[in-house]
Amino acid sequence: MAARALINVPKTAKRGAVIEIKTLISHVMETGYRHSTEGQAVPRDIITSFSCRYNGEEIFATTLYPAIAANPFVTFHTVATESGTLAFHWIGDNGFEVTEEAKIVVE
Protein backbone atom coordinates (compact mmCIF):
# COMPACT_ATOMS: atom_id res chain seq x y z
CA MET A 1 0.00 0.00 0.00
CA ALA A 2 1.90 2.96 -1.21
CA ALA A 3 0.60 6.08 0.44
CA ARG A 4 1.96 9.42 -0.55
CA ALA A 5 2.72 11.71 2.35
CA LEU A 6 3.49 15.39 2.06
CA ILE A 7 5.21 17.18 4.90
CA ASN A 8 5.90 20.85 5.19
CA VAL A 9 8.56 21.71 7.76
CA PRO A 10 10.78 24.79 7.51
CA LYS A 11 14.34 23.76 6.55
CA THR A 12 15.89 26.19 8.99
CA ALA A 13 14.57 27.92 12.08
CA LYS A 14 15.79 30.21 14.83
CA ARG A 15 16.33 28.53 18.19
CA GLY A 16 13.22 28.85 20.32
CA ALA A 17 10.97 29.87 17.45
CA VAL A 18 7.53 28.28 17.13
CA ILE A 19 7.29 26.57 13.75
CA GLU A 20 4.24 25.27 11.94
CA ILE A 21 4.24 21.72 10.60
CA LYS A 22 1.76 20.69 7.93
CA THR A 23 1.18 17.06 7.01
CA LEU A 24 -0.98 15.44 4.37
CA ILE A 25 -1.26 11.75 3.54
CA SER A 26 -3.22 10.04 0.80
CA HIS A 27 -5.84 7.70 2.28
CA VAL A 28 -9.51 6.96 1.51
CA MET A 29 -10.62 7.15 5.18
CA GLU A 30 -13.55 4.81 4.49
CA THR A 31 -15.93 5.44 7.38
CA GLY A 32 -17.48 1.98 7.70
CA TYR A 33 -20.92 3.59 7.70
CA ARG A 34 -21.47 3.50 3.95
CA HIS A 35 -23.17 0.78 1.94
CA SER A 36 -22.51 -0.51 -1.55
CA THR A 37 -25.26 -0.52 -4.18
CA GLU A 38 -25.91 -4.17 -3.20
CA GLY A 39 -26.65 -3.01 0.34
CA GLN A 40 -23.53 -4.45 1.88
CA ALA A 41 -21.70 -2.41 4.46
CA VAL A 42 -18.34 -1.16 3.28
CA PRO A 43 -15.78 -2.14 5.94
CA ARG A 44 -14.03 0.61 7.82
CA ASP A 45 -10.57 1.54 6.58
CA ILE A 46 -9.18 4.61 8.30
CA ILE A 47 -5.97 5.94 9.75
CA THR A 48 -6.39 5.64 13.49
CA SER A 49 -3.39 7.47 14.80
CA PHE A 50 -0.75 9.96 13.80
CA SER A 51 2.24 11.03 15.84
CA CYS A 52 5.34 13.17 15.50
CA ARG A 53 8.69 12.67 17.21
CA TYR A 54 11.37 15.35 17.42
CA ASN A 55 14.76 13.66 17.82
CA GLY A 56 13.04 10.64 19.32
CA GLU A 57 10.78 12.47 21.78
CA GLU A 58 7.07 12.48 21.03
CA ILE A 59 5.85 16.06 20.74
CA PHE A 60 2.41 15.59 19.18
CA ALA A 61 -0.03 12.72 18.76
CA THR A 62 -3.59 12.44 17.49
CA THR A 63 -6.32 9.84 17.40
CA LEU A 64 -8.28 10.06 14.17
CA TYR A 65 -11.90 9.00 13.78
CA PRO A 66 -14.05 8.35 10.68
CA ALA A 67 -15.12 12.01 10.87
CA ILE A 68 -11.74 13.02 9.44
CA ALA A 69 -11.97 13.77 5.72
CA ALA A 70 -10.21 11.62 3.12
CA ASN A 71 -6.49 12.35 2.73
CA PRO A 72 -6.01 13.46 6.34
CA PHE A 73 -4.45 16.88 6.66
CA VAL A 74 -3.11 17.81 10.08
CA THR A 75 -1.18 20.90 11.07
CA PHE A 76 0.36 21.62 14.45
CA HIS A 77 3.22 23.58 15.98
CA THR A 78 6.45 22.92 17.77
CA VAL A 79 9.33 24.84 19.29
CA ALA A 80 12.55 24.56 17.29
CA THR A 81 14.87 23.39 20.05
CA GLU A 82 17.75 21.72 18.22
CA SER A 83 18.81 20.55 14.78
CA GLY A 84 17.73 17.05 13.93
CA THR A 85 14.96 14.90 12.58
CA LEU A 86 11.21 15.04 12.81
CA ALA A 87 9.71 11.59 12.37
CA PHE A 88 6.06 11.24 11.37
CA HIS A 89 4.16 8.04 11.91
CA TRP A 90 0.70 7.09 10.66
CA ILE A 91 -1.02 3.86 11.75
CA GLY A 92 -4.33 2.63 10.35
CA ASP A 93 -6.70 -0.27 9.73
CA ASN A 94 -5.60 -3.32 7.72
CA GLY A 95 -1.99 -2.97 8.78
CA PHE A 96 -1.55 0.50 7.33
CA GLU A 97 1.71 2.04 8.49
CA VAL A 98 3.73 4.89 7.04
CA THR A 99 6.78 6.63 8.42
CA GLU A 100 8.24 9.82 7.01
CA GLU A 101 11.10 12.00 8.13
CA ALA A 102 12.06 15.62 7.74
CA LYS A 103 15.30 17.34 8.68
CA ILE A 104 15.50 20.69 10.40
CA VAL A 105 18.49 22.95 11.04
CA VAL A 106 18.20 25.17 14.09
CA GLU A 107 20.48 28.19 14.32
Add this chain to the structure above:
Amino acid sequence: MQRLIITRREALIIGGMTVAAGALPTLGVASTPGQAETAIRKLVGEAEIRKGKVKLDLPPLVENGNTVPMTVSVESPMTQTDHVKAIHVFNEKNPQANVISAQLGPRCGKATVSTRIRLAGTQKLTAIAEMSDGTYWSDSQEVIVTLAACLEDLI
Protein backbone atom coordinates in the same frame (compact mmCIF):
# COMPACT_ATOMS: atom_id res chain seq x y z
CA MET B 1 -61.05 22.04 -12.22
CA GLN B 2 -57.97 20.68 -10.58
CA ARG B 3 -54.91 20.30 -12.72
CA LEU B 4 -53.84 16.69 -12.95
CA ILE B 5 -50.85 16.98 -15.20
CA ILE B 6 -47.58 17.02 -13.28
CA THR B 7 -45.24 19.72 -14.46
CA ARG B 8 -41.58 19.08 -15.09
CA ARG B 9 -40.69 21.02 -11.95
CA GLU B 10 -43.02 18.96 -9.79
CA ALA B 11 -41.71 15.73 -11.26
CA LEU B 12 -38.19 16.80 -10.37
CA ILE B 13 -39.21 17.64 -6.80
CA ILE B 14 -40.93 14.26 -6.34
CA GLY B 15 -37.92 12.52 -7.88
CA GLY B 16 -35.59 14.38 -5.57
CA MET B 17 -37.65 13.42 -2.54
CA THR B 18 -37.58 9.75 -3.52
CA VAL B 19 -33.81 9.84 -3.91
CA ALA B 20 -33.42 11.58 -0.56
CA ALA B 21 -35.66 9.06 1.17
CA GLY B 22 -33.75 6.19 -0.40
CA ALA B 23 -30.46 7.62 0.78
CA LEU B 24 -31.57 8.12 4.39
CA PRO B 25 -31.04 4.54 5.61
CA THR B 26 -27.34 4.81 4.67
CA LEU B 27 -26.95 7.29 7.51
CA GLY B 28 -27.19 4.42 9.95
CA VAL B 29 -27.33 5.27 13.62
CA ALA B 30 -26.51 8.94 13.86
CA SER B 31 -25.06 10.25 17.08
CA THR B 32 -27.45 12.65 18.77
CA PRO B 33 -26.82 15.71 20.94
CA GLY B 34 -27.24 13.33 23.85
CA GLN B 35 -24.54 11.04 22.55
CA ALA B 36 -22.11 13.92 22.13
CA GLU B 37 -22.83 14.90 25.73
CA THR B 38 -22.25 11.28 26.84
CA ALA B 39 -18.93 11.14 24.99
CA ILE B 40 -17.83 14.41 26.59
CA ARG B 41 -18.85 13.21 30.06
CA LYS B 42 -16.97 9.96 29.48
CA LEU B 43 -13.86 12.01 28.79
CA VAL B 44 -14.03 14.62 31.53
CA GLY B 45 -15.94 12.71 34.18
CA GLU B 46 -17.47 14.97 36.81
CA ALA B 47 -15.10 17.86 36.12
CA GLU B 48 -16.52 21.26 35.33
CA ILE B 49 -16.25 22.44 31.73
CA ARG B 50 -15.77 26.19 31.45
CA LYS B 51 -16.41 28.36 28.42
CA GLY B 52 -13.49 30.32 27.06
CA LYS B 53 -9.79 30.01 26.26
CA VAL B 54 -10.65 27.69 23.36
CA LYS B 55 -11.44 28.98 19.89
CA LEU B 56 -13.08 26.59 17.45
CA ASP B 57 -12.79 27.98 13.96
CA LEU B 58 -15.14 26.59 11.31
CA PRO B 59 -16.83 28.15 8.31
CA PRO B 60 -20.43 29.07 9.34
CA LEU B 61 -21.82 27.78 6.05
CA VAL B 62 -20.40 24.71 4.35
CA GLU B 63 -21.35 23.60 0.87
CA ASN B 64 -19.76 20.15 1.00
CA GLY B 65 -19.72 18.25 4.28
CA ASN B 66 -17.09 15.83 2.99
CA THR B 67 -14.26 18.18 3.69
CA VAL B 68 -14.62 21.03 6.14
CA PRO B 69 -11.54 22.95 7.32
CA MET B 70 -11.37 23.20 11.09
CA THR B 71 -8.91 24.95 13.41
CA VAL B 72 -8.85 24.70 17.18
CA SER B 73 -6.65 27.11 19.09
CA VAL B 74 -6.27 27.39 22.83
CA GLU B 75 -4.88 30.34 24.75
CA SER B 76 -2.00 28.99 26.75
CA PRO B 77 1.62 29.98 27.42
CA MET B 78 2.58 26.33 26.72
CA THR B 79 5.18 26.13 29.47
CA GLN B 80 6.21 23.09 31.49
CA THR B 81 3.85 24.10 34.31
CA ASP B 82 0.98 25.56 32.30
CA HIS B 83 0.15 23.93 28.98
CA VAL B 84 -2.61 22.25 27.03
CA LYS B 85 -2.52 18.48 27.46
CA ALA B 86 -5.16 17.53 24.93
CA ILE B 87 -7.74 18.88 22.52
CA HIS B 88 -10.86 16.87 21.71
CA VAL B 89 -13.59 17.68 19.19
CA PHE B 90 -17.12 16.24 19.30
CA ASN B 91 -20.11 16.42 16.96
CA GLU B 92 -23.83 15.75 17.30
CA LYS B 93 -24.97 14.26 14.01
CA ASN B 94 -22.23 12.06 12.58
CA PRO B 95 -22.59 8.31 13.24
CA GLN B 96 -19.80 8.64 15.83
CA ALA B 97 -19.52 11.48 18.34
CA ASN B 98 -15.72 11.79 18.25
CA VAL B 99 -14.04 13.83 15.54
CA ILE B 100 -10.42 14.06 16.63
CA SER B 101 -8.33 13.86 19.78
CA ALA B 102 -4.91 15.48 19.91
CA GLN B 103 -2.30 15.12 22.63
CA LEU B 104 -0.10 18.16 23.04
CA GLY B 105 2.69 19.18 25.36
CA PRO B 106 4.91 22.10 26.29
CA ARG B 107 7.10 21.35 23.27
CA CYS B 108 4.27 22.33 20.93
CA GLY B 109 4.90 26.00 21.65
CA LYS B 110 1.46 26.95 20.43
CA ALA B 111 -1.79 25.09 21.02
CA THR B 112 -3.23 25.30 17.54
CA VAL B 113 -4.32 22.27 15.52
CA SER B 114 -5.92 22.27 12.06
CA THR B 115 -7.45 19.49 10.04
CA ARG B 116 -10.26 18.75 7.60
CA ILE B 117 -13.35 16.95 8.82
CA ARG B 118 -16.59 15.35 7.60
CA LEU B 119 -20.00 16.57 8.68
CA ALA B 120 -23.24 14.64 8.17
CA GLY B 121 -25.55 17.63 8.20
CA THR B 122 -26.09 20.93 9.96
CA GLN B 123 -24.97 20.63 13.55
CA LYS B 124 -23.07 21.99 16.52
CA LEU B 125 -19.45 21.09 17.15
CA THR B 126 -17.76 21.27 20.51
CA ALA B 127 -14.05 21.49 21.23
CA ILE B 128 -12.74 20.61 24.68
CA ALA B 129 -9.26 21.51 25.88
CA GLU B 130 -7.68 19.66 28.77
CA MET B 131 -5.12 21.77 30.62
CA SER B 132 -2.11 20.62 32.60
CA ASP B 133 -3.77 21.87 35.81
CA GLY B 134 -6.68 19.50 35.23
CA THR B 135 -9.26 22.08 34.12
CA TYR B 136 -11.41 21.75 31.02
CA TRP B 137 -12.35 24.58 28.70
CA SER B 138 -14.67 24.49 25.72
CA ASP B 139 -16.05 26.29 22.70
CA SER B 140 -18.95 25.37 20.44
CA GLN B 141 -19.91 26.40 16.97
CA GLU B 142 -22.90 25.84 14.73
CA VAL B 143 -22.20 24.81 11.15
CA ILE B 144 -24.76 24.79 8.36
CA VAL B 145 -24.05 22.03 5.85
CA THR B 146 -25.76 22.03 2.44
CA LEU B 147 -24.45 18.67 1.22
CA ALA B 148 -24.04 16.16 4.03
CA ALA B 149 -21.12 13.75 4.03
CA CYS B 150 -23.17 10.59 4.53
CA LEU B 151 -25.55 11.24 1.66
CA GLU B 152 -22.88 10.88 -0.96
CA ASP B 153 -23.34 8.48 -3.89
CA LEU B 154 -23.37 4.78 -3.17
CA ILE B 155 -20.27 2.96 -4.22
